Amino acid sequence: MVKLADYAGGQTAWCPGCGNFGILVALKRALVELDIEPQKVLMVSGIGQAGKLPHYTRGNVLNVLHGRTLPAATAAKIVNPELVVLAIGGDGDGYGEGGNHFLHSLRRNHDITYLVHNNQVYGLTKGQASPTSDSGFVTKTTPQGAYNPINPLTIAIAAEASFIARGFAGDTEHLANLIKLGIQHKGFALIDILQPCVTFNHKNTYAWYRERVYKLEESNYDSTNKTVAFEKAQEWGDRIPIGVIYRKERAAFEEQLPALTKGPLVRQNIDPTKVERLLEEFV
Amino acid sequence: MPVDINFMIGGEAGQGVQSVGSILAKALAKGGYHIFADQDYESRVRGGHNFFRVRASDTEINALSESVDILIVLNKESIDLHHKELNGNGAIIYDGDKIKDVGKNESLFAVPLERLAQESAKNKLMSNTVALGAALGLLGYDKNIITSVIEQHFGTGEAGKANIAAANTGYEYARVNFKRNFTHNIIPLGDGKRMLLSGNEAIALGALAAGCKFMAAYPMTPTTTIMEYIASKAKDLDVVVVQPEDEIAAINMIIGAAYAGVRSMTATSGGGFCLMVEGLGLAGMTETPIVVVLGQRAGPAIGLPTRTEQGELEFAIHAAHGEFPRAVLAPATVEDAFWLTVKAFNLADKYQTPVILITDQHLASSYATVEKFDLSKVTIDKGLLLSKEELAKLGEYKRHQITESGISPRAIPLEGGALVVTDSDEHNEEGHLIEDAETRTAMMLKRFRKAEGLRREIAPPRVYGVTNAEVTLIGWGSTYGAIKEAVDLATADGLKINLVHFNEVWPFRAEAVSNALQGAKKIIAVENNATAQLAHLLRAETGYQATGKILKFDGRPISASYILSQLKQEVR
Numbered sequence: 001m002v003k004l005a006d007y008a009g010g011q012t013a014w015c016p017g018c019g020n021f022g023i024l025v026a027l028k029r030a031l032v033e034l035d036i037e038p039q040k041v042l043m044v045s046g047i048g049q050a051g052k053l054p055h056y057t058r059g060n061v062l063n064v065l066h067g068r069t070l071p072a073a074t075a076a077k078i079v080n081p082e083l084v085v086l087a088i089g090g091d092g093d094g095y096g097e098g099g100n101h102f103l104h105s106l107r108r109n110h111d112i113t114y115l116v117h118n119n120q121v122y123g124l125t126k127g128q129a130s131p132t133s134d135s136g137f138v139t140k141t142t143p144q145g146a147y148n149p150i151n152p153l154t155i156a157i158a159a160e161a162s163f164i165a166r167g168f169a170g171d172t173e174h175l176a177n178l179i180k181l182g183i184q185h186k187g188f189a190l191i192d193i194l195q196p197c198v199t200f201n202h203k204n205t206y207a208w209y210r211e212r213v214y215k216l217e218e219s220n221y222d223s224t225n226k227t228v229a230f231e232k233a234q235e236w237g238d239r240i241p242i243g244v245i246y247r248k249e250r251a252a253f254e255e256q257l258p259a260l261t262k263g264p265l266v267r268q269n270i271d272p273t274k275v276e277r278l279l280e281e282f283v
Numbered sequence: 284m285p286v287d288i289n290f291m292i293g294g295e296a297g298q299g300v301q302s303v304g305s306i307l308a309k310a311l312a313k314g315g316y317h318i319f320a321d322q323d324y325e326s327r328v329r330g331g332h333n334f335f336r337v338r339a340s341d342t343e344i345n346a347l348s349e350s351v352d353i354l355i356v357l358n359k360e361s362i363d364l365h366h367k368e369l370n371g372n373g374a375i376i377y378d379g380d381k382i383k384d385v386g387k388n389e390s391l392f393a394v395p396l397e398r399l400a401q402e403s404a405k406n407k408l409m410s411n412t413v414a415l416g417a418a419l420g421l422l423g424y425d426k427n428i429i430t431s432v433i434e435q436h437f438g439t440g441e442a443g444k445a446n447i448a449a450a451n452t453g454y455e456y457a458r459v460n461f462k463r464n465f466t467h468n469i470i471p472l473g474d475g476k477r478m479l480l481s482g483n484e485a486i487a488l489g490a491l492a493a494g495c496k497f498m499a500a501y502p503m504t505p506t507t508t509i510m511e512y513i514a515s516k517a518k519d520l521d522v523v524v525v526q527p528e529d530e531i532a533a534i535n536m537i538i539g540a541a542y543a544g545v546r547s548m549t550a551t552s553g554g555g556f557c558l559m560v561e562g563l564g565l566a567g568m569t570e571t572p573i574v575v576v577l578g579q580r581a582g583p584a585i586g587l588p589t590r591t592e593q594g595e596l597e598f599a600i601h602a603a604h605g606e607f608p609r610a611v612l613a614p615a616t617v618e619d620a621f622w623l624t625v626k627a628f629n630l631a632d633k634y635q636t637p638v639i640l641i642t643d644q645h646l647a648s649s650y651a652t653v654e655k656f657d658l659s660k661v662t663i664d665k666g667l668l669l670s671k672e673e674l675a676k677l678g679e680y681k682r683h684q685i686t687e688s689g690i691s692p693r694a695i696p697l698e699g700g701a702l703v704v705t706d707s708d709e710h711n712e713e714g715h716l717i718e719d720a721e722t723r724t725a726m727m728l729k730r731f732r733k734a735e736g737l738r739r740e741i742a743p744p745r746v747y748g749v750t751n752a753e754v755t756l757i758g759w760g761s762t763y764g765a766i767k768e769a770v771d772l773a774t775a776d777g778l779k780i781n782l783v784h785f786n787e788v789w790p791f792r793a794e795a796v797s798n799a800l801q802g803a804k805k806i807i808a809v810e811n812n813a814t815a816q817l818a819h820l821l822r823a824e825t826g827y828q829a830t831g832k833i834l835k836f837d838g839r840p841i842s843a844s845y846i847l848s849q850l851k852q853e854v855r
Binding site: 269 | 475476477478479480484488491492494495496497499516517518519520521522523525527528529531532533535536537538539540542543544545547561562565569655656658661695696697698700701702703704705706707708714715716
């Protein structure tokens with residue numbers, strides 16, 4: 001049995017009280033509860049405070065460039081589907097710099113789980129607006145206030161994502177459960193995580209979220225109804241839903257690759273006699 | 284009498300210029316001739332002006348020729364544009380029913396292409412095949428070979444039969460109606476066993492022979508056909524080809540795939556390569572083996588999208604922020620394209636760093652005959668890759684272990700049980716991010732020790748021609764065949780001239796290059812660019828200076844005759 005101690009990692013460099021701690025706790029808990037060994041886990045992380053997470057636990061780690069988690073993570077999954085692949089990054093990383101990869105990875109439905117630490121602000125570069133900053137959010141680069149945030153959930157629904165959830169870093173038990181569902185889901189699982197930033201975001205604080213968040217599973221919400229999901233995904237303000245927003249069963253990208261029917265790509269070689277036959281075609 | 288005959292097929296996009304060209308090339312290759320065929324096309328799907336040149340010789344050739352013996356035109360514009368390239372005794376095959384007002388020109392040979400196509404194949408569209416038959420009729424070429432090549436191209440069904448009928452009609456028409464004495468009678472030299480393929484096809488085959496299991500690329504002229512070829516064979520060879528959203532995704536995908544344990548590549552042109560540059564640095568930092576094919580076209584920006592240039596040598600060598608080791612290989616010929624692709628994969632694995640295979644539109648889309656690649660000579664060297672047993676013995680695994688060679692033993696996630704940790708931030712031996720000066724310095728030194736090993740793997744330049752030359756030409760990549768031919772012609776003319784040519788450029792073999800150039804009296808750089816980038820590199824690395832430059836940057840390939848004409852101005 002996998003124990004929590006198997007996921008004990010190095011010293012953290014996050015601010016005391018950072019929402020990232022809650023996400024780290026929830027992730028470890030999900031992996032332990034699913035009895036997944038660290039050797040089977042691949043964490044592909046981006047740049048930003050979220051991108052440091054893999055260093056504070058154990059597993060295979062590929063820390064990449066800002067915004068580029070998804071291409072690297074999805075390709076690693078294709079090469080070895082036996083790996084549990086987690087992409088980890090922030091809102092700037094995934095919804096700003098990596099926006100194009102986000103759209104197309106959703107569309108292709110790679111079988112990975114994507115954790116977006118969404119604190120609505122840039123932490124590593126010290127407090128600038130992010131693509132999800134609330135309208136009017138004043139920062140050094142947006143002295144007149146940020147305007148019109150993007151909504152990753154409605155975008156994901158429109159891109160036909162097959163699993164979309166929203167968690168809250170202040171409720172680790174609930175979040176751990178969402179991460180478990182995401183990992184178990186066959187296809188792309190987006191988990192957008194409301195993450196308080198205690199240093200740079202004095203608006204969307206723990207207290208602010210606690211007053212507003214409510215759990216979808218506590219009502220009889222139907223997460224398979226796309227129209228309802230689209231409405232729910234737009235709810236923001238006095239009440240903010242968390243839980244599984246939308247799910248749809250459809251074939252994962254890897255399931256459509258003929259080469260993978262013969263096992264993981266990493267354990268296959270190319271037969272030279274087949275290459276010899278190709279050469280003959282040019283004679 | 285030695286045979287060296289050059290055909291040109293000219294017409295609009297969509298008229299079948301390429302189809303006639305490739306069948307002609309194949310028919311001559313089957314007859315045992317050496318072929319070099321190149322294409323010139325515009326960035327459009329229909330219309331415009333395209334041509335395809337097929338040069339056949341009884342000795343090895345690796346370059347185009349600009350003087351044409353048989354010009355097959357599918358529209359009038361092709362006569363206007365190309366009649367001046369015709370040799371004195373050449374012939375122009377055209378549709379006399381359709382193209383009028385051609386003036387008086389002895390070389391014109393009118394063939395009712397469309398009418399004969401309708402009569403023989405019940406299809407006017409096959410007039411290009413009638414023209415092909417007429418051209419081979421002028422030569423009195425072996426009809427059985429023509430038939431078999433058409434069958435290979437169109438199959439043995441209705442399309443094949445109709446095309447054979449069309450070709451036969453054209454052939455017979457030429458035998459009966461061509462009254463001039465055409466000096467090129469070409470008989471097959473034997474059963475041609477050589478392969479006829481393009482530079483891109485050679486790269487694709489090289490990648491498959493090297494065991495490349497994953498390719499991600501975004502379509503871009505002139506390398507798209509590499510991806511298309513591999514994708515067409517992916518099911519049979521169990522390869523995965525992904526066309527992602529952009530080139531940034533492509534390079535980051537192959538980094539993810541290579542990290543997860545398979546040989547991976549991408550292919551692009553300069554514009555796409557610009558987008559890949561940050562990824563190149565990621566591969567350098569995380570010590571991930573990747574192969575990037577950079578098929579140059581004329582830049583900057585969109586430039587001339589379907590045309591050739593060598594404007595990115597220095598870019599390939601220096602692309603990305605920060606410093607890390609890499610190799611840059613520049614195939615000179617179609618044969619080179621195959622073997623250097625294999626080598627690129629081996630170097631990438633052995634030194635755990637990116638390898639760039641730099642070609643250009645000219646090499647990418649030109650066809651040449653080569654002896655069939657001997658796959659028994661292909662070695663797959665994955666370098667220091669730890670087995671399960673070795674990892675178990677090791678106990679603690681450090682992905683970026685500091686070693687004397689700079690090469691850290693590699694492990695693959697899940698395959699050996701070790702945790703594989705790497706970071707785009709500077710990191711320690713375990714792969715965790717660090718900021719201290721001491722570890723940073725140790726890691727930089729470790730990575731650059733790999734460059735020394737890599738340098739020893741790079742072949743010195745090829746030297747061709749006399750040893751005590753008055754003039755030494757230098758060049759790199761696809762210009763090899765043209766420069767070599769220029770050296771032969773100038774030598775025959777009495778000039779003491781040689782060639783120092785690079786097909787493996789980086790890391791630069793300064794000492795070997797200096798030895799090759801020792802005593803050189805006048806060095807002239809021959810390059811398909813405006814700034815003589817190899818000459819810069821030569822001066823920076825060795826102090827040798829090219830005092831003459833023969834450059835071409837009009838988007839068209841360099842030929843031997845162009846070099847000779849420029850050489851006359853450089854050497855008086």
